[in-house]
Amino acid sequence: MEPAIAVSQLERHFRNKKALDRVSFEVARGEIFGFLGPSGSGKTTMVKILTGQLQPSAGEAFVLGKRAAGRRDPEQLRRIGIMTDNSGIYERLTVYDNLALFRGLYEAPEKSVAGTLESVGLAGEARTTVQQLSKGMKQRVALARALLHKPDLLFLDEPTSALDPMNAARIHEALRALNRQGTTIFLTTHDMAEAETLCDRIAFLNNGTLSALDTPQRLKLSHADRSTITVVASDGRHVVNNDREGAERIAGWMRAGQLLSIHSDEPSLGDIFVKLTGRTLS
Amino acid sequence: MRFSLRRLRAIAIKEWKDAIRNPQILLTAAMPIAFSFLFDRKEASDPAVVAFPLLLAVSITGAFVQANMVAEEKEKNTLRMLMLSPASPAEVLLGKSVATSALALLVMIGSLAVTSVPDANPIGLTALILLLLIAFLAFGTTIGLLSRTVTDISIVGLPLLLVVIMGPMLGTSLDMGWFSAVVDWLPTQHFVLGLTGLLDSGSLAGIGVHLAALAFWCAAACLLCLGVYSRKRYDK
Numbered sequence A: 001m002e003p004a005i006a007v008s009q010l011e012r013h014f015r016n017k018k019a020l021d022r023v024s025f026e027v028a029r030g031e032i033f034g035f036l037g038p039s040g041s042g043k044t045t046m047v048k049i050l051t052g053q054l055q056p057s058a059g060e061a062f063v064l065g066k067r068a069a070g071r072r073d074p075e076q077l078r079r080i081g082i083m084t085d086n087s088g089i090y091e092r093l094t095v096y097d098n099l100a101l102f103r104g105l106y107e108a109p110e111k112s113v114a115g116t117l118e119s120v121g122l123a124g125e126a127r128t129t130v131q132q133l134s135k136g137m138k139q140r141v142a143l144a145r146a147l148l149h150k151p152d153l154l155f156l157d158e159p160t161s162a163l164d165p166m167n168a169a170r171i172h173e174a175l176r177a178l179n180r181q182g183t184t185i186f187l188t189t190h191d192m193a194e195a196e197t198l199c200d201r202i203a204f205l206n207n208g209t210l211s212a213l214d215t216p217q218r219l220k221l222s223h224a225d226r227s228t229i230t231v232v233a234s235d236g237r238h239v240v241n242n243d244r245e246g247a248e249r250i251a252g253w254m255r256a257g258q259l260l261s262i263h264s265d266e267p268s269l270g271d272i273f274v275k276l277t278g279r280t281l282s
Numbered sequence B: 001m002r003f004s005l006r007r008l009r010a011i012a013i014k015e016w017k018d019a020i021r022n023p024q025i026l027l028t029a030a031m032p033i034a035f036s037f038l039f040d041r042k043e044a045s046d047p048a049v050v051a052f053p054l055l056l057a058v059s060i061t062g063a064f065v066q067a068n069m070v071a072e073e074k075e076k077n078t079l080r081m082l083m084l085s086p087a088s089p090a091e092v093l094l095g096k097s098v099a100t101s102a103l104a105l106l107v108m109i110g111s112l113a114v115t116s117v118p119d120a121n122p123i124g125l126t127a128l129i130l131l132l133l134i135a136f137l138a139f140g141t142t143i144g145l146l147s148r149t150v151t152d153i154s155i156v157g158l159p160l161l162l163v164v165i166m167g168p169m170l171g172t173s174l175d176m177g178w179f180s181a182v183v184d185w186l187p188t189q190h191f192v193l194g195l196t197g198l199l200d201s202g203s204l205a206g207i208g209v210h211l212a213a214l215a216f217w218c219a220a221a222c223l224l225c226l227g228v229y230s231r232k233r234y235d236k
Helices: A043-050 A074-079 A095-105 A112-119 A135-147 A165-180 A192-198 A216-222 A244-255 A269-277 B005-019 B023-036 B047-075 B079-083 B089-115 B122-146 B152-156 B158-173 B177-185 B187-200 B205-232
Strands: A005-014 A017-027 A032-036 A058-063 A080-083 A153-157 A184-189 A201-206 A209-214 A225-233 A236-241 A259-265
Touching: A005 A043, A017 A043, A017 A058, A017 A209, A032 A043, A032 A192, A043 A058, A043 A153, A043 A184, A074 A080, A080 A135, A095 A112, A095 A135, A095 B005, A112 A135, A112 A165, A135 A153, A135 A165, A153 A165, A165 A184, A165 A192, A184 A192, A192 A269, A201 A216, A201 A269, A209 A216, A209 A269, A216 A269, A225 A244, A236 A244, A244 A259, B005 B047, B005 B089, B023 B047, B023 B089, B047 B079, B047 B089, B047 B122, B047 B152, B047 B158, B047 B187, B079 B089, B089 B122, B089 B205, B122 B152, B122 B158, B122 B187, B122 B205, B152 B158, B158 B177, B158 B187, B177 B187, B187 B205
Parallel strands: A032 A184, A032 A201, A080 A153, A153 A184
Antiparallel strands: A005 A017, A005 A058, A201 A209, A225 A236, A225 A259
């Protein structure tokens, strides 16, 4: 099947600065793809190119089978949804009126507003003015607006930034539900935990170039220190070698009924990013 | 993609609901009505004074309210979301203009209720008002697009709009040749002269040159607006 996004040797220059430098990757249909990097790494530039707001300087990008050429394409825009970190919702209007505007713009069915509000847990706030909502609820309004027309491809830019864990979890659940219905999700974030929770695959972007691209699990395994294993037993925490002698010690704790937990020493995605790029994500 | 009345309607309804909840826009729209009390035409002999309440209603509502709507969209990062929807530039700009025009119509009715309706050919009067309104809507959109914030409107547009709006009044009272020469070109001056012509002769033929001049201003303002729009539509 044709990928949702195909990027090949993409470059974008701003005067003498390269914001993106020969970036290539593909996002399969139905995938949740994380595009991770610190501020200024080129994430927003990539989204702008993929959504037709910017023209690439070199290389090519295809979105849902159509070339992204820096021009507005209304037919294409109808098939994608965009939620930015800067939510851009109308504060003086009610939640319902905000969504009713975009229902009209996308020529979506009449019932879409109620259904979408239900899916993001805001059905009870339809008549509330947006400026009266909490930050978390505003983020959910922005998400509802992006989902309203059931897009084939959803671009999310820091969807849970500045949200408390409960609100972040609600948004993650709504995104998973959408993904189960077949929507491809392109997520840009510098939140490693969010990427690991949501994404099927992630790409690390640093100074406009891709440093790594794989599933979170494979990335962690490929950078894991397999020589030791951490064991928590009833008498404390132990680091044992990953060899025959270590296996005997672990077996001893097990036989004595003292083993509480056992962990292979995998680095976090943040650790891997630092190792690959020498930079932190925040 | 085809032009969609449903999209245009959605934008116009949004703009209207947003405008009537915006104290800044309501205050701006109320100004021409308040000024109408100062320009009661029954006591005026100067044609500029006769036309002034209408001029204020069309220009202040058309230009400043439109500029405010567009600049606020840029400031709050909502214009980008409209541009990233399937709505075409024409649908977005026309939707905003429909809402602003409805407000301008209400302000004109309010102003005329104070000063009384000029006794002029209604077709000619409607044509003059419509052309002036289109020109000011385009000016307002351009100023809004050039402004990064609502506050910037006063820097970007206020000096220019004051000259354009006040020109016909000041041109007759100031004894400055160069200024009068500039005023003669202004759309507002053609509006005043056209209205004077209608009041004097009552015929459309007598104001043809002013209608043509206003039509030229409409075309120029719309072209300028589209040019600026193509460069400035994506707010930073």
